[in-house]
Amino acid sequence: MTGGWWTYAPRDFLMFSARTYHRLFALHNQALWPLPLLTHAVGLAALAPLARTGARVARFATGFLAVAWGLVAWSYFVRDYRTIHTFGYWFAAAFALEGALLAGVAARHPARGWRAGSIAPSVGPWLIAFGMLGLPLLGPVLGRPWWQAEWFGSAPDPTVTATFGVLLVRRSPWWLWLLPVVWTAYDGITLWLLRADDALVTPACAALALAARHVSARSASRTP
Amino acid sequence: MAGTQGPPDVHTRPIPSSGERLPIIGLGSWITFNVGRDVEARLACTEVIRHFFARGGRLIDSSPMYGSSQEVIGAALRALGSPRGVFAADKIWSSSPSEGPTQAEETRRRWGVTRLDLLQVHNLEAWEAHLPRLFEMKAAGAIRYVGVTTSHGRRTSETERLVRTQPLDFVQVTYNIVDRELDARLLPLARDRGIAVIVNRPFQEGALLARFARRPLPAWAREFGAASWPQFLLKFVVSHAAVTCAIPATSQPAHVIENMDAAYGPLPDATQRRRMVAWIESS
Ligand SMILES: NC(=O)c1ccc[n+]([C@@H]2O[C@H](COP(=O)([O-])OP(=O)(O)OC[C@H]3O[C@@H](n4cnc5c(N)ncnc54)[C@H](OP(=O)(O)O)[C@@H]3O)[C@@H](O)[C@H]2O)c1
Numbered sequence: 001m002t003g004g005w006w007t008y009a010p011r012d013f014l015m016f017s018a019r020t021y022h023r024l025f026a027l028h029n030q031a032l033w034p035l036p037l038l039t040h041a042v043g044l045a046a047l048a049p050l051a052r053t054g055a056r057v058a059r060f061a062t063g064f065l066a067v068a069w070g071l072v073a074w075s076y077f078v079r080d081y082r083t084i085h086t087f088g089y090w091f092a093a094a095f096a097l098e099g100a101l102l103a104g105v106a107a108r109h110p111a112r113g114w115r116a117g118s119i120a121p122s123v124g125p126w127l128i129a130f131g132m133l134g135l136p137l138l139g140p141v142l143g144r145p146w147w148q149a150e151w152f153g154s155a156p157d158p159t160v161t162a163t164f165g166v167l168l169v170r171r172s173p174w175w176l177w178l179l180p181v182v183w184t185a186y187d188g189i190t191l192w193l194l195r196a197d198d199a200l201v202t203p204a205c206a207a208l209a210l211a212a213r214h215v216s217a218r219s220a221s222r223t224p
Numbered sequence: 225m226a227g228t229q230g231p232p233d234v235h236t237r238p239i240p241s242s243g244e245r246l247p248i249i250g251l252g253s254w255i256t257f258n259v260g261r262d263v264e265a266r267l268a269c270t271e272v273i274r275h276f277f278a279r280g281g282r283l284i285d286s287s288p289m290y291g292s293s294q295e296v297i298g299a300a301l302r303a304l305g306s307p308r309g310v311f312a313a314d315k316i317w318s319s320s321p322s323e324g325p326t327q328a329e330e331t332r333r334r335w336g337v338t339r340l341d342l343l344q345v346h347n348l349e350a351w352e353a354h355l356p357r358l359f360e361m362k363a364a365g366a367i368r369y370v371g372v373t374t375s376h377g378r379r380t381s382e383t384e385r386l387v388r389t390q391p392l393d394f395v396q397v398t399y400n401i402v403d404r405e406l407d408a409r410l411l412p413l414a415r416d417r418g419i420a421v422i423v424n425r426p427f428q429e430g431a432l433l434a435r436f437a438r439r440p441l442p443a444w445a446r447e448f449g450a451a452s453w454p455q456f457l458l459k460f461v462v463s464h465a466a467v468t469c470a471i472p473a474t475s476q477p478a479h480v481i482e483n484m485d486a487a488y489g490p491l492p493d494a495t496q497r498r499r500m501v502a503w504i505e506s507s
């Protein structure tokens with residue numbers, strides 16, 4: 001699809017109904033159970049120490065995130081999302097790429113912290129907590145069945161939101177932010193077109209993370 | 225896949241290039257049939273298609289762009305014992321000129337039919353390359369009809385040019401009681417040129433139904449047999465003299481029955497059509 005792309009509206013790219021989209025998580029959880037719960041529990045154990053020890057354990061957390069992105073690429077995008085989205089493999093490739101970038105950063109770059117008093121390391125843990133504890137509960141709170149819940153390490157949204165948290169705690173290069181931000185924009189538009197009540201939640205998390213990064217980076221650059 | 229089935233009193237219109245008659249209500253598949261591997265949802269789609277045929281329907285429209293829809297239709301047709309009357313309308317959706325024939329064969333395989341009845345160039349995508357191949361396929365008997373599609377407001381003048389200059393059997397466009405721009409030129413032109421017209425988005429993707437859901441249907445809608453808003457909107461579309469059929473999409477058996485009922489009984493005449501438009505515009 002190339003010619004006349006400007007004549008398309010975002011709605012023209014919506015390929016599935018809200019019912020199909022949410023049921024996909026139920027089918028995903030059902031087929032892989034208890035893997036989603038397991039990745040979530042291990043994710044909590046791996047990322048929780050960041051709240052106390054900050055950037056010092058960020059290397060391990062970043063490595064763990066790399067695995068989580070890879071798992072989402074395979075278990076969600078290749079296995080399931082591809083069956084309802086023509087470009088499912090492209091999403092899988094993007095998530096695998098982010099996983100590889102995170103792995104590269106974990107392996108080669110020692111974690112850098114922020115200047116004392118920066119807000120990024122304090123906002124980060126909140127985003128991790130929201131991604132891992134808030135997002136899985138959001139669907140059931142909004143009236144969707146609990147078996148459609150989205151879990152860290154197998155569904156994109158909790159994984160991406162927690163990633164923003166880690167990227168804030170450990171001062172990260174801009175290119176690690178690119179795919180998570182693009183994903184949240186796409187995700188927000190999709191959910192908005194599906195008239196989901198929680199359409200703005202992940203874009204709001206991305207905006208908060210970007211704002212915290214921006215403010216912290218500015219205060220760092222003003223340091224003599 | 226020729227050979228009409230279904231109740232004899234369903235309204236049909238001829239495809240001008242062949243004289244073959246098609247029921248005035250068909251079935252779309254964008255979003256509604258893209259349910260992936262979901263077994264329960266696939267069963268519901270099969271039910272929709274079963275009721276569609278039982279009420280005299282024939283033409284089902286899909287596209288390689290619609291995710292798993294083609295496979296879901298194919299599985300439903302198999303489950304229903306390959307109904308003889310199905311009119312398989314699909315599309316070529318590719319910017320690569322060489323991909324057309326491979327895509328057409330993949331589409332036919334997914335439908336599980338011996339040949340596709342109609343292949344349309346989706347949204348005029350690379351039509352310069354695809355149309356000649358489609359005409360060749362038609363001449364060789366690999367497909368029966370050739371068409372192009374577009375949807376609301378998109379590349380209208382180019383579509384008009386193709387309708388004027390190409391030996392098309394079908395053109396697919398958006399037309400409904402609110403989006404009536406094509407009344408002025410394209411629809412009369414298609415009629416003059418002897419090209420069948422398939423109407424997509426008769427409910428504006430459901431938005432029109434949502435808009436009127438809480439309003440009572442005007443009592444005079446009974447005069448032309450409309451007992452609900454979907455029937456009111458469909459009867460408006462298919463009563464246009466240039467329209468061959470409308471292809472509302474639905475995921476619900478009850479809705480397909482309601483939609484197919486619009487293909488029976490009286491249709492609004494010119495005066496009633498004007499009244500329908502005036503009513504919609506004043507509300
Ligand atoms: N360029 C192109 O080639 C092109 C572009 C657009 C569309 N198309 C074709 O045209 C078809 C129709 O267009 P569309 O699907 O975009 O929109 P549409 O048919 O105007 O509207 C579909 C919506 O109407 C609802 N609906 C259908 N019957 C109903 C009823 N009796 N009562 C209440 N709700 C009802 C369906 O929901 P439920 O599932 O709940 O019934 C669905 O959400 C497409 O499926 C596709 O095959 C082609």
